[in-house]
Amino acid sequence: MKILNLLVGGPIENWPQELKENTIEGPWIGVDRGSLRLLERGITPIVAIGDYDSMGTQEFQTVKERVKDIRRAIPEKDETDTELAVTVALNEFETDRLDIYGATGGRLDHFLANLFLVLKDRYRSSAPKIRFIDRANTITFYLPGEYEILKEPDKKYLAFIPLTPINHLTLVDEKYRLGHAKVLYPISYASNEFVGEKGHFQFDSGVMCVIQSKDVK
């Protein structure tokens, strides 16, 4: 499986341990301050996306000197830096999975823009490829169908979060089950758990977000 990683500029304290310890295999795309943080850790992103707005001129200069492929999102345009990065990743690198780090812990308008990105027409069919990962959460997305998912060893909780109206949501064998539920508005069915190592669920329409998480102090 071809995996591409993307680092956005959110607080470092929210990074998962593997990222702090620099043990995630590349390639990487950097977004805004994310490019600089990759460079500081000895990783040269294959593409850096961002503008002067979010970085100082000197910082931007550093990125320009060391990264071959620099793209700038236009702040006034109806596309965020992260969206441009996702577009580049999906269209130019044909990745099987896109793992996005640094998208949580700071501004919540940014986080929600990222979370809701998969609902846009141009990204929706790629939703299953996209994951957001931080120290406490792994966020994944599903289109209508029947699924078997695996418990992550370090996570305790499992949540099903319809981001749109969803029909016939069935949680087959989780700790708290649902049968053919009709969901009208976004809701987070939080604090569910796997029974064993696998879980099964299905639904007929809409977009489902699934989060595995653990407590942090």
Next chain:
Amino acid sequence: MKILNLLVGGPIENWPQELKENTIEGPWIGVDRGSLRLLERGITPIVAIGDYDSMGTQEFQTVKERVKDIRRAIPEKDETDTELAVTVALNEFETDRLDIYGATGGRLDHFLANLFLVLKDRYRSSAPKIRFIDRANTITFYLPGEYEILKEPDKKYLAFIPLTPINHLTLVDEKYRLGHAKVLYPISYASNEFVGEKGHFQFDSGVMCVIQSKDVK
């Protein structure tokens, strides 16, 4: 205006400065570990909500000894601890505003359950009373109508985040404007800004979340 504060158990590092410095006027309701954190800071919550699950037995004992009014949410029930706290706050204390702290920075299934709480039938009419506050964000909610909002002095960014389909969304005088937009899915119009100290917006249907935010490192 009668203000009631609620402290949930999310990471302390995400608290706003006023909470860290203990300068927010009470009364307080504590949820889960939030009750303990209030007690540690010399604040006795008027109600403590939670169960053994989220706190150690000793910690729960401490809360039991010092708080008169203890309520326990039932984990299996279709109501989270925070929801029970919001129900108690709105129904029993007739507050004009409910400021919720500690709801961000940890588990995102929790955060999203809190964010989407206002969409539920039993809370929707109270949505305008509810705010979520952390070190970088103030989250508010609006029902259909015309509004004038004020810039918070320490915040730079303004975001409009329809949580449901919304009709005729008009951003009248913000940096980036919209005219009678029809929104079909949740979206975060992030990184907008006030022009001056006030902003005006209006919409015809659905529930709008508005976030004022600032960058954090």
